[in-house]
Amino acid sequence: MIKVGFYPGCSMKGGAQEYQESVTALAKVFDIELVEVPDWNCCGATAAHNMNKELSLSLPARIMALAEKEGITDIVVPCAACYNRLSLVKHELAEDPSLSSKVASIIDLKYQGTTQILNIIQFIDKYITDKLEEKVVKPFDYKSACYYGCLLVRPHSILKFDRVEDPQSMDVLVRKAGGNAIDWAFKTECCGAGLSVSRTDTVARLSGNILKDAVDREAEVVVVACPMCHSNLDMRRPEINKFLEKKIDVPVMYISQVLGLAVGIDAKTLGLNRHMTEVNLPVRPAKEPAVAAVPEKVVITQKTEA
Amino acid sequence: MSRIGVFVCHCGENISATVNCEKVAKITGELKGVEFSTDYKYMCSYPGQTLIKEAIKEHKLDGVVVAACSPRMHEPTFRKACAEAGLNPFLCEMSNIREHCSWVHPKDDLTTEKAQDLVRVMVEKVKKNKALNSIKVPVTKTALVIGGGIAGIQAALDIANCGHKVIMVERQPSIGGHMSQLSETFPTLDCSQCILTPRMVEVAQHPNITLHTYSEVESVDGFIGNFKVKIRKRSKSIDEHLCTGCGLCTTKCPQKKIPNEFERGLGFRPAIYVPFPQAVPNKPVIDREHCTYYIKGKCKICEIVCPTKAIRFDQEDEVIDVAVGAIVMATGFDVLKTDYFPEYGYGKYADVIDGLAFERLASASGPTQGEIRRPSDGKIPKKIVFVACAGSRDPAKGIEYCSKICCMYTAKHAMLYKHKVHDGIPYVFYMDIRAGGKNYEEFVRRTIVEDETQYIRGRVSTIYEKNGKLIVKGADTLMGAQPVEIEADMVVLATAGVANHGAEELAQTVHISYDPYKFFAEAHPKLKPVETNTAGIFLAGACQAPKDIPESVAAASGAAVKVAALFSNDELTRDPLVAVVNRSAPPVYSQCVGCFLCQSVCPYQAIEREEIKNRNGEVIKTLARVNEGLCQGCGTCVALCRTKAIDIHGYSNQQVYTEIMALLND
Numbered sequence: 008m009i010k011v012g013f014y015p016g017c018s019m020k021g022g023a024q025e026y027q028e029s030v031t032a033l034a035k036v037f038d039i040e041l042v043e044v045p046d047w048n049c050c051g052a053t054a055a056h057n058m059n060k061e062l063s064l065s066l067p068a069r070i071m072a073l074a075e076k077e078g079i080t081d082i083v084v085p086c087a088a089c090y091n092r093l094s095l096v097k098h099e100l101a102e103d104p105s106l107s108s109k110v111a112s113i114i115d116l117k118y119q120g121t122t123q124i125l126n127i128i129q130f131i132d133k134y135i136t137d138k139l140e141e142k143v144v145k146p147f148d149y150k151s152a153c154y155y156g157c158l159l160v161r162p163h164s165i166l167k168f169d170r171v172e173d174p175q176s177m178d179v180l181v182r183k184a185g186g187n188a189i190d191w192a193f194k195t196e197c198c199g200a201g202l203s204v205s206r207t208d209t210v211a212r213l214s215g216n217i218l219k220d221a222v223d224r225e226a227e228v229v230v231v232a233c234p235m236c237h238s239n240l241d242m243r244r245p246e247i248n249k250f251l252e253k254k255i256d257v258p259v260m261y262i263s264q265v266l267g268l269a270v271g272i273d274a275k276t277l278g279l280n281r282h283m284t285e286v287n288l289p290v291r292p293a294k295e296p297a298v299a300a301v302p303e304k305v306v307i308t309q310k311t312e313a
Numbered sequence: 314m315s316r317i318g319v320f321v322c323h324c325g326e327n328i329s330a331t332v333n334c335e336k337v338a339k340i341t342g343e344l345k346g347v348e349f350s351t352d353y354k355y356m357c358s359y360p361g362q363t364l365i366k367e368a369i370k371e372h373k374l375d376g377v378v379v380a381a382c383s384p385r386m387h388e389p390t391f392r393k394a395c396a397e398a399g400l401n402p403f404l405c406e407m408s409n410i411r412e413h414c415s416w417v418h419p420k421d422d423l424t425t426e427k428a429q430d431l432v433r434v435m436v437e438k439v440k441k442n443k444a445l446n447s448i449k450v451p452v453t454k455t456a457l458v459i460g461g462g463i464a465g466i467q468a469a470l471d472i473a474n475c476g477h478k479v480i481m482v483e484r485q486p487s488i489g490g491h492m493s494q495l496s497e498t499f500p501t502l503d504c505s506q507c508i509l510t511p512r513m514v515e516v517a518q519h520p521n522i523t524l525h526t527y528s529e530v531e532s533v534d535g536f537i538g539n540f541k542v543k544i545r546k547r548s549k550s551i552d553e554h555l556c557t558g559c560g561l562c563t564t565k566c567p568q569k570k571i572p573n574e575f576e577r578g579l580g581f582r583p584a585i586y587v588p589f590p591q592a593v594p595n596k597p598v599i600d601r602e603h604c605t606y607y608i609k610g611k612c613k614i615c616e617i618v619c620p621t622k623a624i625r626f627d628q629e630d631e632v633i634d635v636a637v638g639a640i641v642m643a644t645g646f647d648v649l650k651t652d653y654f655p656e657y658g659y660g661k662y663a664d665v666i667d668g669l670a671f672e673r674l675a676s677a678s679g680p681t682q683g684e685i686r687r688p689s690d691g692k693i694p695k696k697i698v699f700v701a702c703a704g705s706r707d708p709a710k711g712i713e714y715c716s717k718i719c720c721m722y723t724a725k726h727a728m729l730y731k732h733k734v735h736d737g738i739p740y741v742f743y744m745d746i747r748a749g750g751k752n753y754e755e756f757v758r759r760t761i762v763e764d765e766t767q768y769i770r771g772r773v774s775t776i777y778e779k780n781g782k783l784i785v786k787g788a789d790t791l792m793g794a795q796p797v798e799i800e801a802d803m804v805v806l807a808t809a810g811v812a813n814h815g816a817e818e819l820a821q822t823v824h825i826s827y828d829p830y831k832f833f834a835e836a837h838p839k840l841k842p843v844e845t846n847t848a849g850i851f852l853a854g855a856c857q858a859p860k861d862i863p864e865s866v867a868a869a870s871g872a873a874v875k876v877a878a879l880f881s882n883d884e885l886t887r888d889p890l891v892a893v894v895n896r897s898a899p900p901v902y903s904q905c906v907g908c909f910l911c912q913s914v915c916p917y918q919a920i921e922r923e924e925i926k927n928r929n930g931e932v933i934k935t936l937a938r939v940n941e942g943l944c945q946g947c948g949t950c951v952a953l954c955r956t957k958a959i960d961i962h963g964y965s966n967q968q969v970y971t972e973i974m975a976l977l978n979d
Contacts, residue, residue: 163709164709170655172654172655172656172775173655173656190661191777192775192777192778192779192784220779223779
């Protein structure tokens with residue numbers, strides 16, 4: 008059993024319980040135990056860095072400092088917003104040692120910035136991908152639109168994760184799980200994010216356009232890696248349907264749920280029953296995994312100057 | 314006791330703004346051995362030089378230190394002035410108080426003190442300087458032109474018409490370069506092929522020009538006037554003397570589906586091919602990577618059909634040695650590769666093409682005979698979006714510079730499209746329209762006004778395909794950054810002009826410097842635009858920076874004049890700052906022990922073996938000797954010599970130590 012650090016953030020304990028359940032269940036299949044950072048706090052999300060710079064640095068720094076104290080080297084951060092905040096703070100403190108020591112005095116903990124922050128895909132790639140294909144028992148044979156959103160890939164100059172304008176990492180994972188990751192246009196468009204409550208109409212428009220393109224291209228499922236994206240695409244369905252003037256029933260699943268199904272975890276353990284939009288995938292007769300439609304001539308590596 | 318003169322230059326305000334030049338002159342004037350010191354506003358000007366000359370005569374100076382700019386800038390100027398006043402030019406040295414001091418420090422007493430230190434160091438060095446005589450070397454009056462595009466062609470013809478021999482090396486099977494791919498040229502819309510192909514033929518037929526196509530420069534040794542170059546002539550797999558260029562082989566070759574590079578992948582070619590019908594030389598080559606015979610070991614259909622039996626499957630590469638006196642670099646440019654634009658779907662969608670591909674579509678000799686038809690289904694596009702600055706002026710893509718030619722060729726593309734598809738609508742997304750040039754602005758106006766092209770000032774954020782249309786999303790910044798969405802049939806990206814592939818390796822092969830973008834560096838951006846920092850090597854065309862045709866041709870003619878001027882001398886004089894192996898009498902007691910480590914490290918093969926014989930003619934010792942004609946004075950041998958037997962004239966170990974001691978003994 009490998010132990011890897013885990014930062015749930017607020018969403019895993021609330022609206023996105025099924026995300027944590029599926030990540031934990033998936034990790035277990037691959038003999039990995041996720042250890043929560045003890046006494047963790049809020050990452051600050053959008054509120055802190057709009058209000059108070061020091062607070063926005065200190066909150067994530069405290070989480071990382073606590074992990075360091077526990078001897079945790081890798082922290083898995085499934086929420087894309089938390090991942091973004093932790094990574095950006097780590098970068099900013101590494102760039103400015105005097106700021107780093109100031110933050111250390113605020114949180115009253117030793118902070119070195121040595122922990123590795125992993126988003127869900129990086130975690131899977133580091134610990135699971137190599138063994139994934141041999142564990143697949145039920146190929147996820149569905150046309151999948153992988154939706155990355157904004158926080159996973161931007162700002163590219165700091166996160167340096169995947170191709171910022173046309174990411175591929177989730178598509179690769181879905182293909183390994185036997186799925187057919189389709190090429191579509193809205194991979195990194197904004198879902199409306201935190202406007203979900205204050206400007207629901209905007210979210211309905213933005214998320215609606217995303218779902219419309221996926222459905223137009225005959226996607227059977229939208230795959231996400233962010234609880235915020237999930238909540239907008241899944242929970243705001245009544246408003247979206249009103250905006251689009253038609254009913255869209257494509258389910259939205261976390262990448263951990265997709266891989267979980269493929270390696271044979273049951274739907275309930277993965278929390279699929281918790282979604283607002285029912286996950287009702289058609290039963291496919293067992294066959295060879297569908298041949299992935301890899302677009303020709305697309306080069307995965309992006310050459311960017313740091 | 315020395316009698317040294319110190320001359321401190323203000324360089325207008327370049328130095329005097331931060332350094333107290335009067336004080337530098339006064340303090341250094343008190344140094345031991347300094348006979349005279351003064352300061353002046355422009356020491357390099359005629360009155361400034363006269364000042365130096367008169368001081369040399371009046372004060373009987375035996376050494377001169379000019380404290381001014383970098384010696385790269387004006388050392389020849391001041392040494393010449395000293396020589397005119399009767400002082401050996403190598404007794405004159407420059408102390409760089411501009412680049413090394415005034416430009417990099419604020420106005421401060423410490424800055425002035427640093428200038429004094431720099432001058433004092435040089436005074437101590439000059440005390441140890443020796444009078445030296447220039448070295449004379451012969452000039453080989455043959456030029457090498459690398460690259461056979463319009464710049465190389467122009468340079469070669471100009472040099473050849475001056476009566477000098479020219480060797481042209483071109484990597485591709487034909488000369489012509491990018492210009493041969495173009496349809497019409499801005500701002501006059503004359504056909505590119507019509508003005509280029511006669512020049513190509515002229516190159517092939519010129520008695521003074523030897524053409525090596527399908528060839529590359531492998532190594533360059535030597536120096537100005539005396540370069541030794543190895544050229545690898547890649548095997549064309551045909552006997553050029555027997556081949557008549559009838560083209561039968563190209564029609565019978567069973568490999569027909571190889572993407573045609575000349576057509577930017579919009580058409581196909583066989584494995585034995587000429588790149589385009591007007592190619593020079595108009596004789597095919599076999600692309601061994603795709604030829605059935607080289608892949609599977611059988612086929613040889615071309616050999617069977619060839620009426621003159623010219624096919625040579627076993628032909629090998631040939632490496633030839635040539636001696637030249639000057640080299641013109643004319644290797645051109647390339648356009649940015651596909652993987653820079655995932656957001657534009659370039660490489661993913663067949664109808665998102667680059668500017669060069671559009672040139673082929675618009676060209677009468679192109680894959681569509683000049684009709685604008687989109688690559689995916691051959692339909693005539695009714696809406697085209699042109700995206701300017703695709704990669705250029707975009708630090709996020711790693712290219713900060715303006716590619717310069719795109720504004721004009723995009724306007725031309727929109728115009729050509731409108732001329733051919735009257736009911737079509739061309740859109741151009743642009744950042745700024747940079748149309749500086751004779752008749753350029755008028756040309757762009759014509760595109761906008763007469764040809765009704767929709768110019769939208771803003772950038773394109775993303776392009777995706779939906780229901781057979783390309784959805785182009787962007788912003789119109791003149792309308793308050795209002796989002797714009799266009800359903801286009803085809804998109805043309807004006808991708809950034811970048812250094813040609815292999816430019817970096819070639820620059821290292823010929824020993825010239827290049828910038829961070831791998832474009833070759835000129836010796837001075839304003840006053841030496843076609844020279845490199847390596848004497849005898851010149852630049853022509855877009856290998857230096859993105860350039861349009863008129864500019865490339867002008868630069869090529871400029872480079873040709875430099876070559877012709879060089880060849881107007883029968884011999885060149887060189888600075889005698891070369892390595893020398895110290896000899897004693899008798900030579901057997903020389904410090905050199907004959908280990909020849911120096912020979913193994915010399916990059917210029919300038920170390921020779923000299924045998925010392927006794928009266929009976931028996932070899933009693935072998936010593937190193939430096940060939941002054943080959944030595945470039947790099948000093949590698951000096952650093953390596955175990956017995957300190959080698960020194961460099963003008964930079965002896967003793968002189969360098971003296972400089973260091975002068976600094977330490979402040």
